Amino acid sequence: MRELKDSYDIVVVGAGPGGSCSAYEAALNGAKTLLVEKSQEIGEPVRCAEAIPGLEDFNIKPSDEFVRSKVKGGYIFTPSGKRIKVSSDKATGYVVERKIFDKYLAIRAAKAGSKIMVKSTVVGLERDGDEWVVEIEYLGEIYKVRSKIVIAADGVESNIAEYAGLKAKKNPLEVCSCAEFEMVNVKLIDSEMLEFYFGNEIAKGGYAWIFPKGDCANVGLGVRDRKKKAINYLYDFLENELVKDRLKDATPIELKVGGAPVSGPIEKTYTDGLLVVGDAAGQISPLTGGGIYLAMDCGLMAGRVASEAIKNNDWSEDFLKKYEEMWKKKHFNMLMDHLKYRKILEKLNDEEIEELADVLGDSLEDIDLKKFAKKIIKRPSLLKYFKEIVF
Template identity: 40%
Template sequence: MIETDVIVVGSGPAGSSAAKHAALGGAKVILMDKKSEIGSPKRCAEEVPVKGLEKLGIELSPRWIAKRIDGMRILTPDGTDIWLTKDEVNLSGADCVLERKVFDKHMAMDAARAGAEIRIKTLVTGIEKIENGFIVETESMGKKEDFKCKILIAADGPEGHVARWAGLLPAAKANEMGSCVQYEMCNVEFEKPGISEFHFGSCAPGGFVWIFPKGDDIANVGLGIIPHKAEKSPKEYLDDFIAKSPYLKNAQAVELNVGGDPAGGMTKKLYDDNIMVVGAAAGQVNPLTGEGIIPGMIGGMYAGQVAAQAIKEDCSKKFLKLYDKMVREELDYESKGYKEVQDYIYSLSDEELNELGHALHEESFDEISANEVLKKIIKISPKASLKLGKLVM
């Protein structure tokens, strides 16, 4: 039996963040991942806000930034577009597109440098609740080992098992789990370089199509849908979109990524005695944009900080409630408010989206933010004002 203070299951950005901050707080930490290579395969569109990385104290590195983004373009079904670029708006909140296969390793190395032990190719096969913690059963290259910890942090993604085994509800209901597919492509043509595109409407029911540039002619081209709103598979919708796009007529796929994305906001219960849940496993994903890297890392940071403190004081759910309080204060408006915006936007028909696009096309914007776009939508749409007016801050 190998004993430690904290075990983190899953070495994505949320798990590595949790391991790093628990180790920085003085806890003895083991970070486990079932994969033989951290960060691969990627299951992510890779675009994140630079401000989010800076808030987490992460120094930007050209090793894992594929492209700095110069703005965004929103398109409705009839091709009406709204440009939000450095020529029109303040880009202080601009994004960058990561190279996740490098970024995830970078974050795991950060955790290791803080003092965490990393165990790759280690599959968690079961857990057992004991009086003062958990027994974690694992298998690694045919060898079975048991670990004992005082705090268990589940960071094993939207389809993870650890939280369920502990009796906590899954992050998303089946009808709120987005189904996503993406190609990384070359020979992509851009109307303007460095601009992320978002296409709404029946091309992606319950979601949207994205084109996120990663280089001069390279982009992540993907979509997310809500399956019960769709008539075809995600790949069929994406292939249809690509076949009709003049910018993708010569594009070639060099990588295929698939996965689920919890679109219903944070799960109601993020903790119990001796356990916390972080990242996509906890639904720490922006319901409107599907972006989960920064929210997950924030959740991981707070879980790690609370875990380190709990080891010294009290590992019961009474103490771990502090994690729930911290993460909800940081993310709850985003989770709850954007879920209502998501429900409204995805309820619109192609014709209604076109009308909204025509009106937004005539508007001027001060900055790139979801709240700024929301203000404009409420301004021009009485229906949106009735449903969403209370969300404007």
């Protein structure tokens, strides 16, 4: 295998947004970096509704190459069809073609100097002195490489962090099961607005969405329900009164299924010679299931700290904990707030969802907790759920 040398400073496992951004930053800072991806093609299979805020935050030009739609906000729908318009700055962004976008991020990493292996699965990790021996399976053969640092960016089914002794297994009940059709001939309300549908019949423990995507739209949902499969919820959603007229001519060109880990961050995202990034670390909003931005941002931080560790000749957990301090400072409170909101939302029955929509009104910018508290206080049936966040 041409890409394979005997040793690297940093091996990154998984070429999703988290892994490619880690490898980019590490290579840019001079570390000898290898990015290993088990799929034969980076970006495939897609398991995503492909909406991302703030590409500009990463100095990425929203190129036509991968941007399919620009987003200026969203509509939230209750089961009866009440509509709330969301139009804060945080709700703007893009719907991208992940197959191209993920490849674009990997190309950026390669141009910065990272080597990449595809169709290569990391199947084992062993400590040898203060380095790792990383076992990689490629076309039926096992190859062993040494690495000072491993970055585990191996997504929701992550096991790399566990190999290193961290508690990172996701409880299946805390993983949102998702099913989505990419469809043609969807009649959108507005080609720059995301649509979100809530209700226990529509998507128990989650929500359904219709996201514009150029000539197509991503129509999908995520649920947490052991009794009914996500795909069956999706078939029902296509026939739901709220959307069926707009979807009656729609036909799929792709089916995507996957899981979003919505239990919040894992306990610890670093140990001697290892960092955990993205879905593998639970760096994904427990409320929205949005994780691309976080995986990219935390990936850059991991790449930076790992490459600094190499320069300092110290990749002990004492040095690497800087990574956790950095990402927690920026994202931890938001993740924990979203976890709280998700836990409240999933307790509400459909009537309570309608009542909450009344409280919120028909337009929502950033939620002002003080104003919200004043209104919710007058709704005893809802107050019991929201006590913790308004007092």
